[in-house]
Amino acid sequence: MSKVDIDNLPEQAPTLALSNKFIPSRYALSLSIFPEKPNFTGTLQITLDENSQFTFGSTDSNDDKFEITLNSAELITTSAHIISESSNINSKLKSKLNKQQQTVTLSSSEITFTELSKSTSPIILKITYIGVLHKTLTYADYTKGIFKTTYTDPKTGKVSCHLVSTHSLPSFSKFIFPCLDDLHIKVPIKLSLTTPIHFTCVSVGSIVNTEVISETTKTVQFEETPKMSVSVFAFTCGDLDYLESTVKLPSNSELPVRVLTQKGESKRGFYALEVIKESLPIIEQKFGVAFPLPKLDLVALPFLSDGGVENWSVIQILNEHVLTPGWDVTELKLKETKSRIQNIVIHELVHMYVGDYVTFDSFDYTWFNEAFATFMASAILAELGHEKLWLEKTVSDIVNLKRAQSLKETKPIFVAHVSTDSTQSTLEKEAYEKGIYLTRMLGNLFCENGVPNDNFDNLFKAIGDFIEANKYGSFKLIDLWNYLKTHKLNKFQFDIPTIMNSWIRLPGFPIVQVSEVSKDGEITLTQNRVLRAKDDSIENVPFQIPLFVHLANGKIGKQLLNDRSLKISAADAEPYLTFNANNTVIATLQYTLSQYQAIAANFTKLSDIEQCQVLIDISSILGSQYQTNDDIIGFFTIMATIAPDCKKISIEALNLSVTILNNITKSNLTVAYKQDPTLFTKLTQWNTKLATLLISQFDWSSDKTNYAAMSTAELNARTQILSLDYTNAESCAICKTLYKNLIHGPKSSVPKRFLPPVLSTIQANASVKDYKEISKLIKNPGLIVANVIEPNSQTDIQTSAIGSLGFVTSRELRNKTLNYVQTNLDVRMVELALLGFKFQGECAELVFGWFKLHFKELYGRVLRDNRKGEDSFVRFFQHLVELVCELCLSFGGSLVVKLEKFLKERDLEVLDDLYERAKVVFEGKVRLSSKDQALLKVFDESKF
Incomplete structure (x- = not known):
């Protein structure tokens, strides 16, 4: 690392809102803009007032000489005067530009602050200047200040149309006019634009006058704005x-x-x-x-x-x-x-x-500014007909958010002194996304009658009252929290500042573990920060968690978990369904087996969001450091309970449950094939029966089922059901019909999502003819693209066709697949052709033998490959080695010995690293065992 020269570091940018004795109270801006020219000209009159927040300076007598520093970037001051009629002052000012700090300092050796303070008329700072019209022709050209572009006239076909616009956020107004480019300096702005006569002009204020200057030129005057931040000042003309x-x-x-x-x-x-x-x-x-x-x-x-x-x-x-x-x-x-x-x-x-x-006084709060706008937009969209909006976000966005937030490197939402080089630099994506759901939690704290039902009108009304009380002003986020704490609509007197600051200042999110009811009738809740990998060096600070408890009687109870653990007394420990009603809190809830059994028995009493939340929580626990046997048995208990009448639950919950089941069974059947034959038999039989049961509850006939109009959630659920067992008789019959439609038509008859299970099922029972027919689709997806419902599905067809090659079951076709990979190493994503072998334990020795035979050639290509990214052969090689290692580990026994001997003989660090990665993945998989009598009991007692 190079040494930093601390003596030559740039000066810290001054806090101009505090360091100036006088600051703007009004801007009057006149700009002359003609896009054929590289520059624009401006005349600015700033009304100055004494700065009540002035905190810098010394007792030096020179401090009384007038001086003001403004933000200014790429602007050349041609003249500057300070004017006060009552004091008979009209004095020229010296201009000093600081390019590094993007400021201009205007000063006088004659005029003093004392003189100006005695003025009874407005103090006017008049500046004339020249600025840059930034040329913008591609997306790579960053828009800031005033930018211009051209486009084709739709009537003449010539590139003769002009468009000029501004980009002020976060701190680009200084490219438009000298100003205090500071969020909490909010003053009126009066604008006039001189432009080509045919231009349409628009700005913050309404147009109050248009004056024709000549046959080619006009001046448009806009109404003076209310007090506003210059960061949201704008105009467009053209x-x-x-x-x-x-x-x-x-x-x-x-x-x-x-x-x-x-x-x-x-x-x-x-x-x-x-x-x-x-x-x-x-x-x-x-x-x-x-x-x-x-x-x-x-x-x-x-x-x-x-x-x-x-x-x-x-x-x-x-x-x-x-x-x-x-x-x-x-x-x-x-x-x-x-x-x-x-x-x-x-x-x-x-x-x-x-x-x-109302404006936040710092870009440190951009995360909430943006999160709140998205949150309120979502709430309005939910009212306008998108009834499942929060449910869909639960099964997609929140899942992804939790995955990212479980890393130890995760930062808290609030980060002080964010960069304002661009809007993107003021906002971390994860902070914004977490902020949306944190705001949703806040909104549910304000719900009527304490029932978290995603009706956020009380929160919006309270924030509206805050806006009315602070209109045209700036504020800190804590000001809003304190206001909401004492607002009459905070009917249950939640300590909003304490709760919200806990979630803002702490990284990640908690897992809340719910104990069995003790002999004394108590329930204990324990919280810990969720971490993907255990790390005792990470501080485990408790969150302030407002828990809404969905009670068995349908009512909602409330508990505040504000320490490591909370004991709920027997008097308060009523029978419950979930401790996170409506998935209000960003948390993972973990229960005991008896509690999972109660949840399974009452699953249809849960809301759609709660059904999904229970399954998502289980999914995130399985394979993690928090997994217990109760979670595994609990999931299979829920699955066995909901399967006989699966349409009684939400389609989103069904999709989640079958997706989780697919992940568990496929990995376990591979291991059990060799290492636990009893489990292999039990799980295979149970899985086949379950697939048959689920398939029977849906209509699959193309003449009765309108796949084109079907919801994404149902298409996903059906896809997962077809993926449960590629040898299931009912599934095979359906996939054969769909495959026929895919190959021969009719047009737009097969959903894109069905491609993987349909092609893989055909391959699992394929003849050589079928294999060749599907293989053709890799190079010629256009043969069937018209028969897929969604347009432009060529890539999906290719990917699904390649992925299906590994699900063949005959040795002849398996060898063909291995040969295909060997002879098509330059085909992008060709490693997908081997993926199906991971779920067929009997393929392990065949694949390992093929890998050994061709290793020298494969590794040689790695050494010669200079490509990067998705097309890199190194990426293919890494995926291949990990797949082979996982397959050998799943098979176990002598094959692991052979693998380790092979790795030792090659003595390559890259192979050893990839083997270790494969072991981590393998060891992190959910493990089932035939020795687990509770699991076998679920299989045996399932009502199908």
């Missing part, structure tokens, strides 16, 4: 079309709204306009606060580095994020596009209140 309408708001105002686009694109903005009209009244109603500005514009831009920016009343969003396609697309694609538009538009509308009307 060759633009727009759609306009009005929206009736609950505050009884008629708000003009527009969507502005490039020429010829306005029709594509119709849906975004409809989203604004539908959702803005809901936002105003939920906050109980009138929309603070007299108009709202949304500008679709071809380039914008942040994708979407919440400028006050002039929202900017990247074209592909906010415009519907201007070409024919499938119904599914259009639905996905509209969903994305809804999310981003409502998100930005929420920012008009939280972020703009």
Whole structure:
């Protein structure tokens, strides 16, 4: 590591909001913008007031000489004057630029602060300057300050249309005009733009006057804004079309709204306009606060580095994020596009209140600013018809979040002094995602009657009251927590600051282990931070966990776990279904076997989210350091209970349960094949019966089943059911029909998700003819692509066809697969052809023998390969070695001895490392045993 020269470190950027004796109280900005030129010119008049927060300086007499330092980047000051009519002052100022700190200091050796303090008229700082129009032609060109681009005129076909816009967040206003580019300095801004006469202009304020200067030039004057942060100041001008309408708001105002686009694109903005009209009244109603500005514009831009920016009343969003396609697309694609538009538009509308009307005083709180906007947008979308939104997030986003948060390297949400080089640098993705669900927990604390039901109106009303009390102001997050703590809608008097700060300041999330009921009738709850790998060096600080208990009688109990453990007395220990009702808290709940049995017996009494939460918790525990035998038996008990009438539970829970079962059975059948024949027989029979039972409860006939209209959750569940047993008679019959449709039609008859189980099932029972037919699809997926429901499925067909090659069961075809891999090493993802062998213990010796035979050639290619990333042969080699090692470990016995002898003879560090990695994976798998009588009892007593 190179030594740091501490004597030559750059100076720390000054805190200008505190170090200036006078600060802006108003900006009047006039800009002249002509995109053919590389620069723009500006005239700025800043009204100055004494700074009540001034804290820096000394007693030196020179300190009384007027001086002010402003943020300024790529701006050249051509003149600067300080003016006070009442004091008869109009003095020229010296200008000193600091490029490193991106500031300009304006000073006078004649004018003093004492003189200015006596002024009875406004003190005006007048600056003329030149700035840069940043050329933006590709997505690689970062947008900041004022940027310009050109595009093709749809009528003439020539690149003659111009578009100029701004990007101020997080701290790029200093590229537009000299200012205090500081979040909590909120002052009015009055703008005028001089542009080509045909330009359409839009900014924060409404247009109050347009003056024609010449045949080619005009000046547009905008209404002065309310107090605002310069970080959300914006304007756009250029060759633009727009759609306009009005929206009736609950505050009884008629708000003009527009969507502005490039020429010829306005029709594509119709849906975004409809989203604004539908959702803005809901936002105003939920906050109980009138929309603070007299108009709202949304500008679709071809380039914008942040994708979407919440400028006050002039929202900017990247074209592909906010415009519907201007070409024919499938119904599914259009639905996905509209969903994305809804999310981003409502998100930005929420920012008009939280972020703009009231503003966090530091970018350290960007995580909550963004998380809250996404959270509220999600809540509104749930009301607008997306009823399963929080359920879908539970089974996807929260699962991924927990996986990431279980690493010891995980940071807490709050990190002080974040970089403001870009908006992305102010926000950690994991902090934002965790913040969404932490805000959901907060919202459920405010639910009516203490029932966490994802109705967040009380929280929104309380935050609306906070907005009204602090409008046009800036605040710290603790100010909001303290306000919510004492708000009347916090009916159960939760200590909001303590609870929220616990989750913000601590990394990760907890596992809560629920004990059996003791002889005294007590239940003990114990919490620990979840870690993927045990590490005693990691501090295990307890979280403040507000637990909502779903009681057996349907009511909701409440417990606060604020220490390592909590004893619930016999008087309070009522029969319960789950200790995390509605999955309110980001936590994993672990129960004992008797509790899992009670959950299984009452599974249909749980909400859809709770059903999924129980299964997700079990899934995250299995194979981890927290796993006990109770968790394994508990899962099989739940599975055996829900299978006979699986449609009584949510389709999402069914998908989760069968997915978990697939993972457990496939890995255990491989090991049991050689090492535990009794378990192999019992588990195989049970799995086959279960597959038959589940298959029988669904209609699979293509003439009666509309797969194209089927939900993603049901398609996923059906895919997992077909994947349970590739030799099951009923499954084989269904897959043969689907395979016939796939090969011969009709068009759009087979869902893309069915490709892996259908092709793998055919291969498990394949003839040489079938094998060759599927192999053709690897090179020619277009042969059947028209018969797949989803368009552009060529890659999915190829991947599924390659992956199916390892599920063949005859020795002849297994050899063909190994030969295919050997002769197609340059085919991307070719290692997938070997994946099916992992689940066939009898293949272990065959695959190991093939690997030994070709090792020299394979390793030679590794040494010669210079490629990186997905196409690297090294990546293929690593996957191959790990697969072979896992297969040998699963087979056990003499094959492990042979493997270790082979590795020792080669004496290669890379092989030893990959073997160790394979052992970690192998040892982390869930283990079943025929010696476990409780498990065998579940198999024997299952009612199917």
